[in-house]
Amino acid sequence: MKDVAFRAGVALKTVSRVVNGEPGVTPETTKRVLGAIEDLGFRRNESARLLRTGRTATLGFISDNCGHPDHAAVCRGVEEIARDHGFLVFTGSTDNDPSREEVLALSLCSRRVDGLIMAPTSGDHEYLVPEMEAGVAAVFVLRPPELPGVDVVLADERGGAKEAVAHLIAQGHRRIGYLDGDLTGYRSRQLLSGYTEAMSAAGLPVDAAWTTLAPQRLLDSAVTAVFCGSREHTVRVLRALATAQHTPTARGRTRRVAVVGFGDFELADLVSPGVTMVSYDPAEIGHAAGSLLLERVAGEQGPPRRVELPTRLIPRGSAEFPPDD
Amino acid sequence: MKDVAFRAGVALKTVSRVVNGEPGVTPETTKRVLGAIEDLGFRRNESARLLRTGRTATLGFISDNCGHPDHAAVCRGVEEIARDHGFLVFTGSTDNDPSREEVLALSLCSRRVDGLIMAPTSGDHEYLVPEMEAGVAAVFVLRPPELPGVDVVLADERGGAKEAVAHLIAQGHRRIGYLDGDLTGYRSRQLLSGYTEAMSAAGLPVDAAWTTLAPQRLLDSAVTAVFCGSREHTVRVLRALATAQHTPTARGRTRRVAVVGFGDFELADLVSPGVTMVSYDPAEIGHAAGSLLLERVAGEQGPPRRVELPTRLIPRGSAEFPPDD
DNA sequence: TTGTACGCGTTATCAC
């Protein structure tokens, strides 16, 4: 910048004015400065500028694994909002390790990101308190934090589970199972509660054997339909079903089990029959979180907000038939 | 830092020494400084530090869409390498728009990233030359740049196509089609050349109607097997095949067409029969690119390098049968 | 309309 000023025969400040489009510079001077900038290939050093202004126009996005399709889609959503506001976004993966998360978040904070969007690990997040007091905004996505008083954007998993189970009930199913890899995590608890709610709303009992971690155990029980809490388990059930198609029912026929999965995946409609799904749009979560965060960064002072994005049911065939017993 | 120095009763520089673990400080002084740091909740301002040192310990990753599973996986790979070296990574998506790519890259450069990893759009990349002269390292991934003299990490698509087609030929197929959405892009040209190579290596002719953009046209021709250049087209073919299963052959039976797809996807093995694939590991691409880039950042001066990562064929059933005509 | 002096938070140079 000094060089540019020298070459254009003006003071440093004038260059600054031109670069920032500030008023009060003769068109002629402007032209001269612009020429010098061009000649020297000058580009403003953002780090210095932002050290001075105190803002970095930078966001951080932290999730389990930014290579996972769901999280990547959320990240993309955040990025879009950020771009619209001239912000750049840092990406980091925690592999679900709380200590790694802390290192990452703190490292982003020491780089003075203006805001943080986190899909939190199960650890606590007290370490964020001083950072937030120091002015770093934070929004949590997908899972609520242990931390009170912070904005959250979630998918309405309970509602989605309810809708899925109600859908199965509407087909006539009465013995419906719920399968997941972990019945204690946040998502699983939400789904389970939606499942229970739908069952009891229809006056149906829930056998303890129906909410389980083991696909085979579930299929061995007398359920006629299964709601799967995760992509992985949807796949497992479909596989188990495919290989066990010869298992005869009481009446000696091949037994069909209805399946609804939570969380969409590519080609769900290619499998035959197509896999009926309850899913949400991860990009929308990113949009919502990004918008909330940027409002905070801009100075919004209101109470913490909680956004729940709706899920939607996509019937594709794997759950659209009556119980087969 | 000033506050810390004051509270510890030492000079600024001493605090700096402690923070950076520089030698030459009494253990006692160190302890006092550490205490003050703890009390005040001090954390070093990276922006200032990096303004001073000139390095940002920051990488940029630019691709079409960081929400796309493939690119996200590459990004994750880059991130892992970066983390091992204490680097953070910026993420940006171009939506395949050259001008957006330029804005993004330049904006990252003005933030003084130490290096850039790009899955380039089709535009030219002259705009990078001054940046690279100014010391920004760059590695291109997935597609080679128009720019000479820059490191590249690619998947061996030609070899993969060759292997896929040879696999089909080994099953006895002689009329084999190649399908893609765009026969002019880099990947498509590579695949097509691998396809052609494998065909001529086996002494087989290639009918013009067999290399096409239209799934239906291909299936209407007399091919007994298809190699698909993209995930999207693999899906289209499978769909077309599923709905056209009643199309009789000359002998009146249902006609089976063998399929090999390029680019893996979740659940490829759930479809029945499983979809035979040629694929590469995107994370490996990210690893390779990250390592190359960090070497450059560290001062490596050698000639431009070109890494081609192997693909592998995963037989799953959709291509493991003889021609059906 | 333009220029001068200072400060952002840190590291680097040298003297003590």
Next chain:
DNA sequence: GTGATAACGCGTACAA
């Protein structure tokens, strides 16, 4: 071992 001071590249306040 420790400290004063300059410098990194830029924005801001105020003077000219």
